Amino acid sequence: MNAPQLRAHKRRNGAAPLVMLTAYDEPSARLADAAGVDLLLVGDSLANVVLGHDDTLHVTVEMMAHHVAAVAAARPAAMIVADMPWLSYHGTVADAVMNAGVLIRAGAHAVKVEGGRNRLPVVQALVDAEIPVIGHLGLTPQSVLALGGFRVQAKTSEAAERLIADAIALEAAGICALVIEAVPAEVGSAVTEAVTVATIGIGAGAGTDGQVLVFHDLLGLTGRAPAKFVRQYADLGSMVTAAIRSYADDVRNAAFPGADETY
Ligand code: KIV
Numbered sequence: 001m002n003a004p005q006l007r008a009h010k011r012r013n014g015a016a017p018l019v020m021l022t023a024y025d026e027p028s029a030r031l032a033d034a035a036g037v038d039l040l041l042v043g044d045s046l047a048n049v050v051l052g053h054d055d056t057l058h059v060t061v062e063m064m065a066h067h068v069a070a071v072a073a074a075r076p077a078a079m080i081v082a083d084m085p086w087l088s089y090h091g092t093v094a095d096a097v098m099n100a101g102v103l104i105r106a107g108a109h110a111v112k113v114e115g116g117r118n119r120l121p122v123v124q125a126l127v128d129a130e131i132p133v134i135g136h137l138g139l140t141p142q143s144v145l146a147l148g149g150f151r152v153q154a155k156t157s158e159a160a161e162r163l164i165a166d167a168i169a170l171e172a173a174g175i176c177a178l179v180i181e182a183v184p185a186e187v188g189s190a191v192t193e194a195v196t197v198a199t200i201g202i203g204a205g206a207g208t209d210g211q212v213l214v215f216h217d218l219l220g221l222t223g224r225a226p227a228k229f230v231r232q233y234a235d236l237g238s239m240v241t242a243a244i245r246s247y248a249d250d251v252r253n254a255a256f257p258g259a260d261e262t263y
Contacts, residue, residue, distance in 0.1 A: 003132035018210025072107025082108035116166025127174035139182035203229030
């Protein structure tokens with residue numbers, strides 16, 4: 001998968017739905033790539049998922065680059081997309097281009113930015129710098145303070161129209177795909193109809209050109225009940241705890257290490 005292929009990947013043209021999954025380190029990237037995902041997202045959700053924060057506002061470009069490099073070390077066939085973290089593209093356009101360059105040099109093939117028409121200068125500058133850009137509309141987690149929480153977006157027809165206008169403007173600015181998060185299914189489908197670039201939904205219904213989930217949600221590793229839009233395909237959290245309990249029992253009972261585990 002590369003940026004031109006991604007841009008053209010539309011289900012209405014006969015393409016199969018795209019599969020995107022987050023990855024934050026080498027093992028998760030290697031396992032997801034072996035399963036044949038199309039895109040690996042080094043999401044700023046790593047703030048919540050692996051660093052224990054309540055929101056995504058706590059990661060910096062340097063932290064993102066650290067995780068992008070770990071994912072790239074898996075040398076995946078999948079395209080690596082890196083989130084530009086909060087404040088890395090909200091100042092000058094020149095700073096945004098340099099920050100995106102750090103993520104590309106760390107191993108990303110594209111960057112993702114949150115926001116609509118307010119982000120057009122940044123998107124255009126990144127595209128001018130030959131950096132593939134993915135947009136992100138609907139619930140944009142970096143806006144959590146301004147939005148007053150994590151809520152389903154575009155629930156009124158006016159808000160849905162604004163979101164579609166944002167999508168069309170981002171497409172004209174040169175994005176190669178658009179993530180749509182937490183909107184009614186009809187809005188996910190309407191945006192997908194309105195643009196020629198691939199849309200990738202999370203909590204946006206079945207009508208988008210692809211789906212994205214968080215690695216730890218899919219595998220049951222969060223220790224929390226999954227959100228409504230998540231399908232949990234395994235309960236690895238319980239398996240991990242049971243395995244570690246067995247190890248602890250074996251150590252305490254002097255059953256580990258055995259003779260064949262000893263030099
Ligand atoms: O950071 C992330 O994991 C994301 C997905 C929710 C799309 O942006």
